[in-house]
Amino acid sequence: MAIRPDEITTIIKEKIENWNAVTDIREEGQVISVGDGIARIYGLQKAVSGELLEFESGVKGLVLNLEYDNIGCVLMGSDTQVKEGQKCFRTGKVMSVPVGDELLGRVVNPLGQALDGKGIIKTKETRPLEIIAPGVVERQPVNEPLQTGLKAIDAMVPIGKGQRELIIGDRQTGKTAIAIDTIINQKQQGKEVICIYCAIGQKQSTVANVVQTLKDFGAMDYTIVVSATASDPASLLYVAPYAACAMGEYFMWQGRDVLVIYDDLSKHAQAYRQMSLLLRRPPGREAYPGDVFYLHSRLLERACRLNKENGGGSLTALPIIETQANDISAYIPTNVISITDGQIYLDANIFRSGFKPAIDVGLSVSRVGGSAQKKAMRKVAGTLRIDLAQYQELASFAQFGSELDKESQFQLARGQRLRELLKQPQYQPMLAEEQTLVLFAGTKGYLDDIAVNKIASYQADLLTFARSKYAALLKKIAQAKALDEELENEIKTALEDFKTMFKGK
Amino acid sequence: MKDNFYLAHKYAVAFDFCANNAQEAMANFSSYHNALERLARVKDIVENPAIAFNQKETFLREFLGKDIGASFVMLLVKAKRQHLAKVIERELMLLLDKRNKINRAQVTTAHALNSQEKQQAQKTLSEYFKTPLTLSFKEDKNILGGIIVKKDDVCIDGSILGQLKNLEQELKR
Numbered sequence: 001m002a003i004r005p006d007e008i009t010t011i012i013k014e015k016i017e018n019w020n021a022v023t024d025i026r027e028e029g030q031v032i033s034v035g036d037g038i039a040r041i042y043g044l045q046k047a048v049s050g051e052l053l054e055f056e057s058g059v060k061g062l063v064l065n066l067e068y069d070n071i072g073c074v075l076m077g078s079d080t081q082v083k084e085g086q087k088c089f090r091t092g093k094v095m096s097v098p099v100g101d102e103l104l105g106r107v108v109n110p111l112g113q114a115l116d117g118k119g120i121i122k123t124k125e126t127r128p129l130e131i132i133a134p135g136v137v138e139r140q141p142v143n144e145p146l147q148t149g150l151k152a153i154d155a156m157v158p159i160g161k162g163q164r165e166l167i168i169g170d171r172q173t174g175k176t177a178i179a180i181d182t183i184i185n186q187k188q189q190g191k192e193v194i195c196i197y198c199a200i201g202q203k204q205s206t207v208a209n210v211v212q213t214l215k216d217f218g219a220m221d222y223t224i225v226v227s228a229t230a231s232d233p234a235s236l237l238y239v240a241p242y243a244a245c246a247m248g249e250y251f252m253w254q255g256r257d258v259l260v261i262y263d264d265l266s267k268h269a270q271a272y273r274q275m276s277l278l279l280r281r282p283p284g285r286e287a288y289p290g291d292v293f294y295l296h297s298r299l300l301e302r303a304c305r306l307n308k309e310n311g312g313g314s315l316t317a318l319p320i321i322e323t324q325a326n327d328i329s330a331y332i333p334t335n336v337i338s339i340t341d342g343q344i345y346l347d348a349n350i351f352r353s354g355f356k357p358a359i360d361v362g363l364s365v366s367r368v369g370g371s372a373q374k375k376a377m378r379k380v381a382g383t384l385r386i387d388l389a390q391y392q393e394l395a396s397f398a399q400f401g402s403e404l405d406k407e408s409q410f411q412l413a414r415g416q417r418l419r420e421l422l423k424q425p426q427y428q429p430m431l432a433e434e435q436t437l438v439l440f441a442g443t444k445g446y447l448d449d450i451a452v453n454k455i456a457s458y459q460a461d462l463l464t465f466a467r468s469k470y471a472a473l474l475k476k477i478a479q480a481k482a483l484d485e486e487l488e489n490e491i492k493t494a495l496e497d498f499k500t501m502f503k504g505k
Numbered sequence: 506m507k508d509n510f511y512l513a514h515k516y517a518v519a520f521d522f523c524a525n526n527a528q529e530a531m532a533n534f535s536s537y538h539n540a541l542e543r544l545a546r547v548k549d550i551v552e553n554p555a556i557a558f559n560q561k562e563t564f565l566r567e568f569l570g571k572d573i574g575a576s577f578v579m580l581l582v583k584a585k586r587q588h589l590a591k592v593i594e595r596e597l598m599l600l601l602d603k604r605n606k607i608n609r610a611q612v613t614t615a616h617a618l619n620s621q622e623k624q625q626a627q628k629t630l631s632e633y634f635k636t637p638l639t640l641s642f643k644e645d646k647n648i649l650g651g652i653i654v655k656k657d658d659v660c661i662d663g664s665i666l667g668q669l670k671n672l673e674q675e676l677k678r
Contacts, residue, residue, distance in 0.1 A: 012676060019672055023663040032510065042510055043658045069510050090658075 027090040031055070032070060034082045037233045038278045041071045041088050050130060052091045057081040060111075061088070062095055062235065065279050072279045074235035076111065094130065097243045098123035099250035104194070107211055107225040110236050110243040115227055116211075127246040129239055133301040140307040142341075145372045146193070146259065146316050149185030149429020150178065152357055152422045155381035155439055156388075157344055157364045160372025161257050161314040162305025166336055168321045168328060169346030173358050175320045177426050178344065179261040180210060182318065184217045185429035186259065194251045195223040196260045198244035201237050201267030204229045217427065237271035245302050248315050252304075255311030260303070264320035265296060269332045286331045296332075297339050328363075342366035355423060361388050374432055376483040380439045384418065387443070391415020417447040420455040433477040434463055437491060446495050450502075462498050470494045510596075513589050516581075517596035524573050531597050533574030538590040541578065551582055558583055608636050610656035613643045615664075630654060 029043030039061055047053070053061040053073055059081050065072030075082060098112035100123035107116040114121050142160035159165045167175045179197065186193040197214075199207045207227045214220045224247055228240035241262045248258040262268070269292055276289035284290050296319075303317035319340065321333050326348060328337065337343055342365045351358035370378070394412050398404060404412065421442045424430070430438075438459055441447055450458050466474055473490055480487055524530035541547055547568065551561060561582060569575035581587045602609060612618075612626055623642065631638050634656060649665035 015676060016672065019675065021668045021671075023661060024667055024671065025659065025661050027658040028660045029658060045658055069514060 029071065029088045029090075031082060031084055031086045031088055034075075034079055034084060036278050037075050037079050037235055038275070039073050039075055039079070039082055039088070041073060042069070044071055044088065044090055047071055047090055050094050052093050052095050054089045054091055055082050056086045056088070057083075062239070064275070065281070074238070074275055074279075075233065076235050076239075077233070079233075094128050095239065096126040096128045097246050099125050099127045099247050103224045103247060104222060105220045105224075107207075107227055109232070110226060110228050110240040112243065112247075125250065127250055129242040129246050130298075131246070131249070131302070133298070134304050134306065134310075138306055138310050139304050140312075142305055142368045142372050144305075144314070145369070145374055145432075146182075146257075147185055147189060147429075147432050148178065148182040149188065149431070150181055150357055150424055151430060151435050151439065152359045152361075152424070153178070153344060154373075154432065154435055155377060155422075156361060156385050157342060157359070157366040158369035158373040158377070159316065159318075159366060160305075160369045161316050162303060163342070163366070163368055163372070164300045164303045164317040164319065164340040165366060165369070166319050166321060166340040166343040167346070168323060168333060168337070168343050169358070170323050170326055170348045173346040173348050173351045174356060174426075175322070175346055176206075176210070176263055178346075178357055179263060179318055179320065180213055181427065181429050182259065183214060183223055183261070184219050184427060186222065187217070187219055188429065188431055192222055193257045193259050194248070195219070196226060196244045196248050196258065197223060198226040198228075198241050198260065198262050200228055200240050200262065200264060201230050201271060202227075202263065204231065213427070234271040234274045237268060238275060241265070241268055241299050245299060245315070245317075249302065252306065252313035252315045253311060255306075255313045257313060258315045260315060260317050262299075262317065262319040264322050265336055266322045266332055269295065288331060292332070293335050293339075296336055300336075300339050341368045355419065356426070357424060361385060362392070374436075376436050376477055376480050376487075377432060377439070379483040380436050380443060383443060384439065387411075387418055388415060391419065414445070414448065416452050417450070417455055418442050420452050421447065421459065423456070430463075431474075431478070433474045434466070436477050436483075437466055437474065437494075438462065440491050441495055444492075444495075446499065458502060461502055462495075465498050465501065466494060469497075509589060509592050512586070513592035513596045516586075516589065516593045517600055520573075520577055520593070520597060521600050527597070527601055530573045530577075531594070531601065533572055534577055534590075534597075535574075535594055537569050537574055537578045538581075538587070538594070541587065542590075551587065608634070608638050608656065609641065610634070610638045610654055611641050611643060613645050613648060613653040613655070613664075615644070615646055615648050615650050617644055618642060626652075630656075 027044055027046060029041040031039055032042045033040045047063050047066070049063055049066055051063045053063060055061060059075055059077040061073035061075050063071055063073045098121060102121050102123045106114060106118065106121060108121065109115055112121065142162045144161045146159045146161045148154055148159060153159065167178055169175050183195040183197065186195055197210060199210070207225065207229060211220070211225055214223055226240055226244040226247070228236040244260050244262065248260045251258045269288060272292060272295055273288050277283060277287065281289045300317055300319060303315045305314040306312055319336060321336050323330065323333055328345070345360040345363035346358045347360040350360060390411055391414070394408055395415065398412060421438060441462065447455060447458065473494055476487060520530070521527050541551060550556060550564060562579060565579055565582065569578060581590060610630060618626065627638065627640055630640065638656070647666065651664035653664050653667070654661040
């Protein structure tokens with residue numbers, strides 16, 4: 001494209017001619033010290049906590065400490081551009097982020113600026129980063145399921161729209177994989193769920209991988225990625241989940257369903273600890289400041305399901321916590337466990353034994369999701385948790401080589417098959433009706449005479465068979481409000497039909 | 506720098522407490538430390554670490570006199586905090602202004618204002634801030650034209666320089 005100097009000159013002339021000179025009335029202070037992403041300012045006596053400040057160099061700062069003779073603020077950019085003695089101005093605004101449909105499909109930083117090289121994002125609206133969560137009057141109970149597409153979760157730890165379900169586990173146990181699968185699965189659902197993936201303190205390469213995966217599966221169309229990577233200042237890591245939540249709330253108040261994934265809140269707490277220690281706030285347990293509980297509780301409390309009068313939108317939160325050596329009794333994990341409505345606990349040993357997703361059924365729980373679970377699924381998976389728990393107990397006895405009675409042997413065999421059935425490869429979320437069909441086969445004993453190593457192929461073949469020959473049945477299961485006797489009989493017929501075919505192979 | 510303000514404030518409160526006539530004592534203190542700053546030979550002696558404090562004290566007693574302002578300068582020299590003098594002076598002035606309910610504002614213009622203009626500025630600004638103001642006037646050719654008013658943290662920038670800077674920002678956008 002050729003540059004035309006005349007055109008540029010005309011634009012500049014026009015701008016100068018139309019320039020409306022107004023007198024600036026501002027409150028200014030002076031930077032007295034700066035370092036480690038923290039600046040102290042003398043003056044600005046009327047500044048309020050949480051207010052956005054602007055430095056001469058254009059860098060923004062967030063007021064966190066109001067002290068006797070100075071203000072402590074965190075810088076939202078490089079501290080090399082802020083110098084001692086520089087002027088600093090009040091903006092009179094709290095921090096806010098751009099929100100809107102324009103953000104869908106984009107990768108942005110916590111300030112809403114594009115990171116994907118696709119140009120500036122021009123939104124019509126902004127929303128404050130920190131707001132008080134909707135009150136009881138504006139909410140309704142969680143009663144609609146949010147399908148993750150993962151059998152183990154949808155059957156045993158179901159998540160409802162508006163719920164806060166923690167995903168917790170050691171490094172490399174598949175926490176992010178569950179989150180990504182859940183995003184991908186939203187494509188299969190009838191009603192669109194807007195997804196926001198918030199990466200906090202992760203490697204840039206990891207975020208790039210996630211974005212690429214979402215693109216490959218066509219999930220970026222309804223997803224926003226908010227990225228504050230390990231190389232960003234702690235202040236950006238601190239605001240990232242609030243920014244993601246604010247972006248989600250915009251859609252929620254429009255009556256849409258939103259899923260926000262905070263990956264992960266351990267690093268978020270660490271970033272806040274860094275800032276607090278540099279601001280000389282007193283350290284508490286594990287050197288975290290005293291308000292670290294409130295840091296997460298005020299964020300997760302914003303997840304909710306609005307009532308009909310307020311549009312009926314929802315914001316589901318899936319925070320992720322990384323544990324060290326399976327220790328869920330550390331400070332931050334216990335805090336977040338107590339805040340959320342349940343947790344999906346991923347175990348490193350289960351992961352290493354090849355069971356993926358590596359969910360520990362005993363430690364995982366969903367406190368409100370049960371009432372949101374689809375009735376058909378609820379009936380089918382009702383005994384699944386108990387069956388698996390009994391199996392695990394028996395399996396540990398069986399290791400000693402003790403002789404087992406027939407009943408126990410039967411339970412062991414059933415448990416092995418159910419466990420095998422719950423295995424699911426990554427990026428292959430399953431529809432709710434297909435899950436119901438497969439789990440029905442498992443819990444009603446249709447797998448009892450199938451060898452354990454044939455379960456995976458049984459499942460794959462069953463689904464192919466059902467999609468081609470029993471598509472109407474699948475549709476019926478999807479639409480069914482409950483699993484009545486008639487529907488049960490139809491499923492049984494289909495399974496009997498398939499069994500003869502599968503055995504014949 | 507952060508500690509300077511805090512420390513200076515403490516010194517200012519102590520000085521205000523000790524002086525019978527804080528206004529007069531402050532004026533003396535200002536003239537003394539300005540003299541120390543101005544006279545290179547005296548400054549060299551005061552800042553020379555090789556000279557013992559009692560020698561500096563004898564010299565300063567002859568040079569400065571015996572009032573509280575002089576004692577305060579000597580206290581700062583003894584504590585090696587003479588660099589705080591300017592900040593202490595400012596803190597002291599703020600303390601006295603607060604006690605005497607004086608609201609000060611500084612008016613900066615590119616050219617000197619005549620008495621009529623000063624009166625007009627006094628009237629307009631007192632009305633704007635809704636309080637009687639004591640104005641100090643300063644000339645600064647760099648602002649090119651217009652006026653800059655500074656009261657506490659509030660800065661009203663109606664200068665040509667400020668407007669050009671705003672225009673620059675607008676063109677960059």
